[in-house]
Amino acid sequence: MSPSPAIEVRDLSKRFGDVEAVRGVSFTVKEGEIFGFLGPNGAGKTTTIKMLCTLLAPTSGVLELAGFDVTKNPEDVRRSIGVIFQDPSLDDRLTAEENLELHAVVYGVPRAERRARLDEALAFVELSDRKKDLVRTFSGGMKRRLEIARGLVHRPRVLFLDEPTTGLDPQTRKATWEVLRGLRDQSGMTLFLTTHYMDEAENCDRIAVIDHGRIVAEDSPEALKRAVGKDVVFVRTNEPAALCALLAERYGLTPDRTEEGLCFRVEDGEAFVVQLVSEARVAVTGIAVRRPTLDDVFLALTGRQIRNGNGEAGRAAMRAMARRR
Amino acid sequence: MRAEVVYHLARRDVVKFLRDRQNLVATLVRPLLWILAVGFGLRRAFDTGATGVDFVSFLVPGVATMAVLFSSMFSAISIVWDREFGFLKELLVAPVPRTTLVLAKMISASVTALVEVSVVLLVSPLLGARIDPLGALVAIPVLVAFGMSVSALGIAVASRMKTFEGFGGIVNFLIQPVFFFSGALYPLDGLPPALAAVVRLNPMSYAVDATRGLCVGVHHFPIALDAGVVLATLGVFGTLAVRSFARMQA
Numbered sequence: 213m214s215p216s217p218a219i220e221v222r223d224l225s226k227r228f229g230d231v232e233a234v235r236g237v238s239f240t241v242k243e244g245e246i247f248g249f250l251g252p253n254g255a256g257k258t259t260t261i262k263m264l265c266t267l268l269a270p271t272s273g274v275l276e277l278a279g280f281d282v283t284k285n286p287e288d289v290r291r292s293i294g295v296i297f298q299d300p301s302l303d304d305r306l307t308a309e310e311n312l313e314l315h316a317v318v319y320g321v322p323r324a325e326r327r328a329r330l331d332e333a334l335a336f337v338e339l340s341d342r343k344k345d346l347v348r349t350f351s352g353g354m355k356r357r358l359e360i361a362r363g364l365v366h367r368p369r370v371l372f373l374d375e376p377t378t379g380l381d382p383q384t385r386k387a388t389w390e391v392l393r394g395l396r397d398q399s400g401m402t403l404f405l406t407t408h409y410m411d412e413a414e415n416c417d418r419i420a421v422i423d424h425g426r427i428v429a430e431d432s433p434e435a436l437k438r439a440v441g442k443d444v445v446f447v448r449t450n451e452p453a454a455l456c457a458l459l460a461e462r463y464g465l466t467p468d469r470t471e472e473g474l475c476f477r478v479e480d481g482e483a484f485v486v487q488l489v490s491e492a493r494v495a496v497t498g499i500a501v502r503r504p505t506l507d508d509v510f511l512a513l514t515g516r517q518i519r520n521g522n523g524e525a526g527r528a529a530m531r532a533m534a535r536r537r
Numbered sequence: 538m539r540a541e542v543v544y545h546l547a548r549r550d551v552v553k554f555l556r557d558r559q560n561l562v563a564t565l566v567r568p569l570l571w572i573l574a575v576g577f578g579l580r581r582a583f584d585t586g587a588t589g590v591d592f593v594s595f596l597v598p599g600v601a602t603m604a605v606l607f608s609s610m611f612s613a614i615s616i617v618w619d620r621e622f623g624f625l626k627e628l629l630v631a632p633v634p635r636t637t638l639v640l641a642k643m644i645s646a647s648v649t650a651l652v653e654v655s656v657v658l659l660v661s662p663l664l665g666a667r668i669d670p671l672g673a674l675v676a677i678p679v680l681v682a683f684g685m686s687v688s689a690l691g692i693a694v695a696s697r698m699k700t701f702e703g704f705g706g707i708v709n710f711l712i713q714p715v716f717f718f719s720g721a722l723y724p725l726d727g728l729p730p731a732l733a734a735v736v737r738l739n740p741m742s743y744a745v746d747a748t749r750g751l752c753v754g755v756h757h758f759p760i761a762l763d764a765g766v767v768l769a770t771l772g773v774f775g776t777l778a779v780r781s782f783a784r785m786q787a
């Protein structure tokens with residue numbers, strides 16, 4: 213274990229005119245950790261990443277990366293990191309291969325290893341047969357895959373991934389996670405990522421939830437789910453009114469009517485269900501008990517559904533709405 | 538600073554310049570049109586006796602310098618383009634000193650300018666211009682230095698600009714007077730004093746003067762002065778470019 217943490221952030225703030233994008237954020241990421249940064253749109257995730265990777269000067273606060281002060285030693289920091297940006301960052305008038313090659317040169321990948329690294333990266337994202345094509349002829353998902361491949365070419369100590377899998381098909385998302393976990397396990401790379409996919413967030417060792425520029429929770433996925441606590445129970449019945457009344461009278465619960473039946477939260481779901489079935493004079497036609505998921509955590513902490521987790525389409529629709537206003 | 542990095546960064550611009558065929562043809566033909574239209578158009582009105590050379594030969598060094606001015610300035614536009622399309626972020630997080638990025642841009646700008654100059658100098662004799670080949674060869678370093686200083690100025694402006702439109706406006710505002718007040722189109726002897734003063738303040742006048750002196754043997758200032766001014770301009774604008782670029786945020 214290295215003496216200095218991979219990332220150390222204290223009281224970080226960033227203000228854009230009247231907008232306080234980040235308001236006094238502090239956290240530490242250990243070497244070799246997979247750290248997830250979750251939060252609704254506009255919470256301040258990308259702004260934090262940009263400050264950590266030397267692209268944006270903080271308004272105030274302390275930022276250290278691999279032991280280097282980010283504001284005072286940006287060049288040392290740049291040598292230690294890699295970034296997969298949320299927004300497009302390829303040169304689309306170059307070919308896929310040219311994009312990767314320039315990256316490898318700029319990041320000092322030794323000439324002898326370059327060829328192999330490029331081929332490996334291109335093969336991983338299944339773009340080997342398109343490597344001589346201009347990036348502007350690629351589909352959105354192909355461009356994203358190429359950006360991920362590029363981020364892996366130089367094997368940095370700390371890799372930032374800002375919504376890396378947005379716009380990717382399920383197979384590629386899965387493959388990407390296998391590679392990311394492999395990199396961490398084999399080379400001890402530290403991963404700092406944001407995502408709107410809660411199933412992906414399960415891959416993190418630790419998660420910080422940020423909302424309106426403040427961290428509202430920070431822990432392992434397991435601990436976060438435990439903190440939200442109660443199990444979620446769904447009961448189906450042909451007489452929902454009667455069951456509702458029973459649940460209210462006998463147990464003081466106020467169930468929601470959902471498509472999957474009546475839904476409520478109790479401490480120990482299984483035990484409760486056994487008791488309910490043995491007591492109820494109402495015919496129950498189906499039962500499901502679910503542990504809290506990160507979705508529940510997210511909802512409980514930010515009071516919001518994950519906004520626009522499905523990427524481009526949602527974003528375009530939101531932009532269109534904003535324009536109409 | 539690693540030479541390999543500079544080479545690859547500069548090569549990226551040159552490759553894109555050569556790849557864009559329509560633009561390439563247009564840039565190469567434009568100076569020749571100047572020579573044909575303006576050169577032959579005004580030839581009869583030009584008093585050859587004053588300079589001892591015909592107008593077409595007189596004009597060619599001016600047009601060559603003009604080509605360098607325009608192409609170097611517009612090479613710098615690729616920074617704004619890179620910002621617009623997001624690639625600039627990739628360059629700015631890279632472990633490469635900002636000076637390297639600026640130098641690479643200045644080199645690629647002068648390489649593209651050199652391609653244009655070569656076409657002008659090689660084709661213009663076919664159009665009837667009398668150019669000293671040896672002198673033209675010596676003029677090339679002067680034009681390269683001038684091109685680098687123009688692109689440095691372009692970089693300094695581009696680093697402060699957020700949009701294409703803004704850059705386009707400022708560049709046109711800069712580039713037109715620099716061109717028209719440079720002596721690219723007319724001799725500097727016997728100008729009205731006000732015009733002469735403006736021309737004297739314009740670094741491009743010295744680049745044109747040196748090129749013309751070397752290519753056709755007509756010049757107004759001592760060539761050593763010309764070269765000195767061009768180099769000093771490169772120093773000033775180069776420093777300005779590095780400073781502006783270093784302060785830039787993505």
Ligand SMILES: Nc1ncnc2c1ncn2[C@@H]1O[C@H](COP(=O)(O)OP(=O)(O)OP(=O)(O)O)[C@@H](O)[C@H]1O
Nearest residue numbers: 228231233251252253254255256257258259260298
């Ligand atoms: N360059 C900028 N100028 C002005 N405001 C900005 C700028 N960049 C970000 N902001 C504002 O800062 C806030 C945080 O934005 P940020 O991009 O960090 O959000 P995010 O958490 O990454 O959201 P998303 O999930 O949508 O990517 C927003 O209110 C945004 O409008």
Ligand SMILES: [Mg+2]
Nearest residue numbers: 257258298374
């Ligand atoms: Mg973001």
